[in-house]
Amino acid sequence: MVKIAVAGAKGHMGKMIIDAVWNTEGAELVCALAHKETDHVEANEDAGASLGFNSGVKISCDNETLRTSGAQVLIDFTRPEGTMAFLDICKDAGIAMVIGTTGLNAKQKQKLEEASKVIPIVFAPNMSTGVNVTNKLLAQAAKLLKDYDCEIVEMHHSRKVDAPSGTAIAMGKVIAEARGQNFEDVAVWARQGHTGPRVPGSIGFAALRGGDVVGDHQVIFAGPGERIVISHLSSSRAGYAEGSVKAAQYVVNQKPGLYSMDDVLGLK
Ligand SMILES: NC(=O)C1=CN([C@@H]2O[C@H](COP(=O)(O)OP(=O)(O)OC[C@H]3O[C@@H](n4cnc5c(N)ncnc54)[C@H](OP(=O)(O)O)[C@@H]3O)[C@@H](O)[C@H]2O)C=CC1
Numbered sequence: 001m002v003k004i005a006v007a008g009a010k011g012h013m014g015k016m017i018i019d020a021v022w023n024t025e026g027a028e029l030v031c032a033l034a035h036k037e038t039d040h041v042e043a044n045e046d047a048g049a050s051l052g053f054n055s056g057v058k059i060s061c062d063n064e065t066l067r068t069s070g071a072q073v074l075i076d077f078t079r080p081e082g083t084m085a086f087l088d089i090c091k092d093a094g095i096a097m098v099i100g101t102t103g104l105n106a107k108q109k110q111k112l113e114e115a116s117k118v119i120p121i122v123f124a125p126n127m128s129t130g131v132n133v134t135n136k137l138l139a140q141a142a143k144l145l146k147d148y149d150c151e152i153v154e155m156h157h158s159r160k161v162d163a164p165s166g167t168a169i170a171m172g173k174v175i176a177e178a179r180g181q182n183f184e185d186v187a188v189w190a191r192q193g194h195t196g197p198r199v200p201g202s203i204g205f206a207a208l209r210g211g212d213v214v215g216d217h218q219v220i221f222a223g224p225g226e227r228i229v230i231s232h233l234s235s236s237r238a239g240y241a242e243g244s245v246k247a248a249q250y251v252v253n254q255k256p257g258l259y260s261m262d263d264v265l266g267l268k
């Protein structure tokens with residue numbers, strides 16, 4: 001039985017993850033943490049209350065309860081500041097981590113890498129099987145269509161706070177790597193005004209926000225007289241949540257290090 005703690009327990013992903021843990025054989029919820037800055041939690045609220053079951057685990061707004069919860073792994077889908085706070089506790093308490101939070105800056109990613117020398121961490125901007133398989137198709141297409149212009153368009157719900165999405169950035173990195181390019185040199189994050197003609201070899205990004213779109217990614221390879229479009233469209237968050245629980249079951253058996261969903265899903 002893998003003992004799991006979930007951060008952001010009242011968030012969109014946190015709730016889906018608690019549900020996925022509850023419905024996964026061999027997984028046990030031992031701790032649910034909510035953000036103490038806000039008052040979304042009822043007094044003595046059970047982690048399953050808003051999901052229609054009684055988990056027997058009360059939501060805590062004190063991150064320190066993680067230390068004594070008996071958790072082997074923490075699943076974190078929160079915000080970069082939250083992730084950094086949890087890294088400190090997990091590193092100190094020897095608790096593995098599954099991190100799905102996106103929008104980390106270079107310094108925060110560096111801190112995560114440092115922590116992975118002490119504890120095993122799965123860090124992935126998208127935990128769905130479909131997206132991780134799509135990345136394999138993208139690598140192949142990028143090599144076979146190496147002179148085609150590549151543009152990445154993503155659309156997400158209006159609540160999303162980071163852009164482009166972590167998934168879109170990861171897709172750009174996959175394409176650049178397949179083409180032997182340095183991603184930072186070829187990424188074009190936005191266009192406006194007199195931009196001049198497209199720079200050959202660049203990878204352009206466009207981020208759309210609106211409504212309740214779960215997560216759409218479209219990669220366009222445009223060449224003479226034709227376009228090849230590879231799309232992944234999410235209609236539910238369940239795939240992300242199930243992927244995170246698979247990652248938790250995987251990571252508790254690993255040595256300290258930084259792991260990806262390719263490791264978890266055996267796609268390497
Ligand atoms: N890797 C993947 O497969 C996926 C990744 N994501 C990423 O997961 C993250 C969460 O997404 P989503 O669930 O939609 O967002 P939500 O805003 O619905 O949930 C985030 C939760 O984190 C809590 N939180 C915010 N700041 C802190 C903090 N400093 N410490 C502790 N908890 C905090 C929030 O609490 P409160 O509201 O009370 O502030 C909220 O409950 C995003 O970065 C998103 O991009 C999303 C889907 C899939």
Ligand SMILES: O=C(O)C1=N[C@H](C(=O)O)C[C@H](O)C1
Pocket residue numbers: 102125126156160164165166167168214215216
């Ligand atoms: O914020 C979201 O919702 C999502 N975030 C992740 C990202 O930034 O790539 C994954 C998915 O697209 C949903």
